[in-house]
Amino acid sequence: MTHDHSDHQDHGHQNHDHQALSEMLDLDAEIFASAMRTVYADIENAADAPVRSILDLGAGTGAGTFGLLQHFTGARAVAVDSSADMLTGLEQEAERRGLTDRITTARADLDEALPVLDPVDLAWAAASLHHLSDPDRTLGQITSAIRPGGLLAVAEVNGLPRFLSSDTPGGAAELRAHELIAADRAVDMPMMGSDWGSRLTRAGLVVDVHRTITADLASPVPAAVNRYAAAVLTRIRRAVVDRLDPADLHAFDALLDEGPDDVRRRADLHVISSERLLWIARRPA
Template sequence: MTPIHRTQDLDGEAPGAEAEQEAELHSGFLRDAAQWLRGLLGSEDRVTASVRRILDVGSGPGVASCVLARAFPQANVIAVDRSAPLLARAEVRAAERGLTGRVTTRRAERPEEFGRLGPAELIWTGNVCRHLGDQQAVLRSLASALRPGGVVAVAERGLPPRFLPRDIGLGRPGLQARLDAAIEAQFAAERARLPGATSVVEDWPYLLASAGLVPTGTRTFLIDLPAPLGLPARRHLHTRLRRMLAALGDGLDLVDRLTVEQLLDGDACTGILWRPDAFYLTAVTVHTARLCRPRT
């Protein structure tokens, strides 16, 4: 089965190590987002007393789950994914960070299962909705798992990663823009083939409101790793380019395919593992909404 967790904008299944590699690069953003969510949930005393259960839906290897467990030390975090290997890795990751017992795992595959995961005071979901056919149904199911006063945080899209200058001295200038366009076209075609695919305007505050929630704010977090990059980031970019090449195939013209192959050459100084102009810049947008308490 394909895991819920996907990399930010490159469609297709990401093996656990690759998913964790990318999530590690984004760990600073996750910590900032968790602190922002603490503020949305109320005063320090209220958060400490009331936030006892958190769902990380589409958890992958559990990077966000562990960050949330640290940010909400009184809460139990349930990492939810459909991939058993990724959930196993989430358990190992939690144990390595002294969070055994506070981060647990649960398999779920279909949107209707999400409503049976609750109740929770906070639900985090990263890059899940777009990979399921009926995005509005996903949000309704997540909303049904919230306790009154609870918050759902939906991280969707933002800006795709940029990591190369416009002119890299290989092939034709503008390679990255063409790669992004090809990936977007492929994703649109694959999304149209999803079971129950429903076309909606991806206005997330509106979709959250249509799920019976009250939007409580949207924030975009910048992830900026300037050149020269460290080796972990370079390895991630090498993996990303390799997956792009495999996914796009004949969707790239010959010149661009040859250019990507040159970037993947681990022995060449012009390859992504060595070139001094490689950087990593992306942005993740998080939309939040609250389930209001009923009037008494």
């Protein structure tokens, strides 16, 4: 997700931003749904016993929680997030899906103390660890929350996806906007792109699986990719609007203005430069 450079927002803007972020997260989950099913299978293959208890750290809209519960049909989950709005939306979706008896929510900041729980079979952290200010300390707490022999699965991103080749309309402007975002991340999110395998080992875990997660999207891409591109680029524009030069801003705005170059209308999109990495690590018995 992009970093929000504004220091203050009124409630209306906060609500709109929450809705936009939730939409982006849900579209991301839709696009990567098939790839994530292979991740859940990897977890099952690595587990030393049936997965009955799950801790979702940084649950967001609950895509990981729901995907894991669909795969591990005998499991219950605790979904943890720092956002009350996210947890409210997750609870509403759990009710819609008939899963309220299998999901408990807990509001907590992962940079502070984790909720006190019985040790779990599986802890799950998808695109949440790069937000940590002291990941080694938090990983130590997470390790303590896993039963001996249990697993921690980490799925991390190295940045936001691009959607356009540089030689297509708006592609060069998109690339320059990404360069600005990358410079921001180096300051604001220095843990993005971290060597999580080494950190997991230092936390006392043994890495069993390390691989790349890829979404197999045949051309033409599903319509969800067009909506996803619009959601991502809208957030990027908000972060860089004051720093793009006028020509780039004009080209970037054409990607979102409902005209012929709008990403919601285009058939030449790709999800590129969005590497997802998976680690599955075990707490020694």
